[in-house]
Amino acid sequence: MFRSINWFKFASPASFYPVAGHLIPWFAVPAALLAAVGLWLGLVVAPTDAQQGDAYRIIFIHVPAAWMSMFLYLVMAAWCAASLTFNARLASMMAQALAPTGAMFTVVALWTGALWGRPAWGTYWAWDARMTSELILLFLYLGYMALRHAIDEPRRADRASAVLALVGAINVPIIYFSVRWWNTLHQGATVSLTSAPKMASIMLVAMLLMSFAAWFYAIAVTLIRVRAIILERERRTTWAGDLAGAAR
Amino acid sequence: MNLADFFAMGGYGFYVWGSYAVTAALIAVETVLVRWRLRSAREAIRASEQR
Numbered sequence: 001m002f003r004s005i006n007w008f009k010f011a012s013p014a015s016f017y018p019v020a021g022h023l024i025p026w027f028a029v030p031a032a033l034l035a036a037v038g039l040w041l042g043l044v045v046a047p048t049d050a051q052q053g054d055a056y057r058i059i060f061i062h063v064p065a066a067w068m069s070m071f072l073y074l075v076m077a078a079w080c081a082a083s084l085t086f087n088a089r090l091a092s093m094m095a096q097a098l099a100p101t102g103a104m105f106t107v108v109a110l111w112t113g114a115l116w117g118r119p120a121w122g123t124y125w126a127w128d129a130r131m132t133s134e135l136i137l138l139f140l141y142l143g144y145m146a147l148r149h150a151i152d153e154p155r156r157a158d159r160a161s162a163v164l165a166l167v168g169a170i171n172v173p174i175i176y177f178s179v180r181w182w183n184t185l186h187q188g189a190t191v192s193l194t195s196a197p198k199m200a201s202i203m204l205v206a207m208l209l210m211s212f213a214a215w216f217y218a219i220a221v222t223l224i225r226v227r228a229i230i231l232e233r234e235r236r237t238t239w240a241g242d243l244a245g246a247a248r
Numbered sequence: 249m250n251l252a253d254f255f256a257m258g259g260y261g262f263y264v265w266g267s268y269a270v271t272a273a274l275i276a277v278e279t280v281l282v283r284w285r286l287r288s289a290r291e292a293i294r295a296s297e298q299r
Contacts, residue, residue: 053257053258053259053260054258054259054260055257055260055264057257057264058264061267061268061271062267100278100282101278104274104275107274108270111270111271112267112270112271115262115263115267116263116267118263119260119263217275221278221279221282224283224286225285227286228285228289231290231292232289232292235289235292235293235296241294241297
C-alpha cells in the first residue's frame with residue numbers, strides 16, 4: 001500500500017509553522033558546532049600567511065559572509081518568483097524572512113572587507129566593481145524591506161517587493177563576475193570549482209566549515225523569523241490563535 | 249603560542265578582532281531580535297484572544 005506525502009500540505013503557513021519549529025534546532029546546533037570547529041582551525045591551527053601575516057584570518061568570515069549575501073539573495077528571488085507564479089503566501093513569507101539575514105551578511109562582507117582592505121591594499125574602501133556592486137546588493141535588500149514596509153496590504157506588498165527582488169537579481173552575477181569583467185582592486189576568486197584552490201588545505205577546510213556554519217545559521221534564523229511572520233500575517237485565523245497558545 | 253600573541257595577531261589585531269567582534273555582535277543582535285519578534289507575535293495573538 002502506498003503512503004505518499006502530500007508536499008503541498010506543507011505549502012500552507014498553518015502546517016509549515018510547526019514543521020519550522022521542529023526544524024530549528026537541527027540547524028541551530030550544527031551551526032554552533034561548525035562555527036566552533038571552524039574558528040578553532042582558522043584562528044588557532046591555521047598557520048600565519050607568508051605574505052599577509054595574520055590579517056588574512058579575516059577570510060574565514062569575509063568569504064562565507066560574501067557567499068551568503070549573494071546566495072541568500074538568489075534564494076529570496078527564487079521564493080519571490082514562486083510567489084508570483086503560484087500566488088503562494090508561504091513563498092512570500094519565506095522571501096520576507098530571508099531579507100534581513102541577507103542584509104546582515106552583506107554588512108558583514110562589506111565591514112570585514114574594509115578591515116581587510118586597509119592592511120592588504122592600504123585603503124578601507126575603493127569604488128571598484130566588486131565593492132560597489134556588493135554595496136548595491138545591500139541597498140537592494142534594504143529597498144526590498146522598505147518597499148514591503150511601505151505597503152499596508154500584505155498581498156500587494158508581496159507582489160511589488162517580489163518584482164523589485166527579481167529585477168535586482170541581475171546584480172548577483174554582476175558581483176560574482178565583477179573581478180573577471182573589470183580590472184578591480186579586489187582579487188579574483190579564491191576558490192572555484194574548475195581549478196585547484198589557491199590556498200593551503202587547512203585554511204580551505206576552516207573556510208568551508210565557516211561557510212556551512214553560516215548556511216545553517218541562516219536557515220535557523222530564517223525559520224524563526226518565518227514563524228513570527230506567519231503569526232503576524234495570519235493572526236486573525238483561529239489556527240494562529242491555537243498555535244500561539246501552544247508551548248511550541 | 250601565548251595568549252598575548254594570539255590577541256596581537258602579528259600586529260593586525262585591530263583588523264582581525266574588529267572583523268570578528270562586529271560579526272559576532274551582529275549575529276547576537278539578530279538572534280535576539282528575531283526571538284523577540286516571535287515572542288511579541290505570539291503575545292499579540294494571545295492578547296487579541298482574551299478580548
